[in-house]
Amino acid sequence: MPNLKSLFVTRLYHAALSEQKPSIDPTELEASCYSIAEDDEAGQTWCEENGYPGYTSYASLTDLPWRFPIFGDLVKALDAHVAAFSEDLEFDLEDRALTLEDIWINILPEGGTHSSHIHPHSVISGTTYVAMPDGASALKLEDPRSARMMAAPARKKDAREELRTFVYAKPVVGDVLLWESWLRHEVPMNMSEDDRISVSFNYGWA
Template identity: 55%
Template sequence: MSLRPLFVTQVYEASLADAPGFSGFNDGLAEACRMLAVEDGAGRAWCREHGYRGYTSYGSLNDLPQRLPEFAELKRHLDRHATAYARALNFDLARKPRLDTMWVNILKPGGSHSGHIHPHAFLSGTVYVEVPDGASALKLEDPRLAMMMARPSVSVDAPEAERPFVYLAPRSGTVLMWESWLRHEVPVNAAKAERISVSFNYA
């Protein structure tokens, strides 16, 4: 017999950490994220209103690459990765993927982000800036779960591709991308320090 893996969900993983000057770039990016958390009053208000434990610019700022050079440089890196990912997915595109939105996430200890998707985009992802010991992984959900009906659970040693949930543990500089329809979440941050990341959508 043989098994044919069909309709595979491909998640993209790369790292900025090997690029020349990464340490200085990453330090500058972390500083820029923290500066926004202090200066963005509208963002802090959005976080209070929505119960976000920490800071995100998701509801307040939509021009980070134009606002600060650290995010403009990050965009240049991400544009290359998004193009490579789209090519690997065999997408037939009339133009290169275009960055639509980018936002900062500073998750305090005990904070989390419940399961969600990213409408109005086709590629989404996160680059990880500071990931202290014990920080949350990214939890990805099998998109077939709602249609599995009476399907049995899988054994504890099942291959990653056959599990209902997969946890990806990033490090500083890790870039993760997935198709925007893929449901994902950030479990509770068990670290004793903030977890800093920058998320984005390509349309």
């Protein structure tokens, strides 16, 4: 019998944010995201000038945890999730923890997309989900080997998940997804009439 095993595995962490403390009220977090977006004129301008659908604070606000207590609590919970994922990845951190580099709000309206990208210079990236109405897009993750498989046949439609070229992670409100920052990903078109709201972040190793 042949000996088959998976090598160089890509890990995806998917958990409820509430599994780590402090607890975050999703309704309060959603209201805070809208309030920040409404007041952030620099962020609104950046989105308009760069053709970004909806709103992101990525290019305008760098101190959400300092400005808003709920984001400070959110980071404490995320720190614990990232520590758990780091342990699963068996990183040798030499007694140093991964620390938050940046955190930002995304409000994606109907028809909005976020094209395929990676997060350079970070170790772990992720998103926690604040509003996911019916029809809101999943997170699309791409096999990191795809650029090296020019002559490979297409996978069967019912191929095992770990063998697919693309995997769609379908979070619900209150979930957190984590992945290594080199993993290419995108947000397909939001087919809902309501906003898809998330908070994304990067962690690095100082």
